[in-house]
Amino acid sequence: MHDIRLIRDDPAGFDAALSRRGVAPQSEAILQIDSDRRAAIKAAEVAQAAANQAAKQVGAAKAKGDEDEFQRLRTLMADSKAQIADLNAKAKELDAQLNAHLLGLPNLPYADIPDGVDEADNVELHRRGAPRNFDFTPVEHYEIPAVAGGMDFETAAKLSGSRFVMLTGAVARVHRALAQFMLDTHVDEHDLTEANVPVMVREDMMVGTGQLPKFGEDSYQTTNGWWLIPTAEVPLTNTVNGDTVDGATLPLRYVAHTPCFRSEAGSAGRDTSGMLRQHQFEKVEMVSITHPDQSDAEHERMTRCAETILDKLELPYRTVVLCAGDMGAGASRTHDIEVWLPGQNAYREISSISTCGDYQARRMNARFKPADGGKPAFVHTLNGSGLAVGRTLIAVLENGQQADGSVHLPAVLHGYLGGKSQISENGLLI
Structure with missing residues (x-):
């Protein structure tokens, strides 16, 4: 959501910023609606003032026995009442149009x-870890002999259709261990507060974080109106929806492990093999709610929190800053962390860390009380994967694959696996 005052003050600058995202100029249409809305409000105020004045005079006319003046004033009051109702209705309709227009625009x-x-x-910021030199040709995760029996796409397709997977045995256990390891690291080392949140939310929660109204086709809605979350960003960020929090409590830092649901409407034909792009997947999601002065530093902090997971797993990765045209609609700045997948011979996204400024806060009407007692202001919100569990599993399997078809697992996971350190070529934890 955008501040209409900023658009009034600098319409050219607003349009120029949108153009960097490939969006046509919007300020002229927005300001016309805004002007019409303000004119209707002003006209209603003038009509109300006239009606109030007439109400004061009508009694005096009656007392004087001036029937003509009495009737004139009564007619004026009745006409003003109807006019005020029409103008207020027009202003309300224009306000809805303005909000709809602003809600549909990216940050x-x-x-x-x-x-x-x-x-x-x-633009690449840095790389950490060197891709391993294999003495054989590495394959993709679903082709590794140790993995093939524990990653069942056929049964999942029978149950649910394409872009689902059923994990069993050692593969399922490693997947679970990864999520537990991520949560423990973020809670114990990064001082995030763990949350267990609903995975179905009301429609206004999806509006608050920007998934609606424009991107409804990317998510799933139940028959009674709830929406399945595309990420825990939605419930975690909306914990301050409609609230004015004490500025002294900021930043609020949360982490949650949830299933996530996405229709992948805009990705037809992409990554159809394996489990890289699924309708249902799991993520460990980080959300921070901060004072505006803290948000840039918090973005760097969150990026490092996500990178630390990959460092501990000894996985090569690179971190990039997304260009204006590649960012998600709600973001003002995004760092993507891309992990090396030897089976694809490419870096692939495993986390996006975004700062949204006050864009989501305005949609949610989420504010804070400054410590100095000043006027409440909008908070800043940030979100990021820490990490996508399924994609981390893919990276662990592909980077740990051996020539005999087994998989060596990162040392940091051994404690979560009862001391086991690898998946044998026949799919057993050993």
């Missing part, structure tokens, strides 16, 4: 975000 990129239209224009 503005920060000035330091690189220009560009897609992932080819993203």
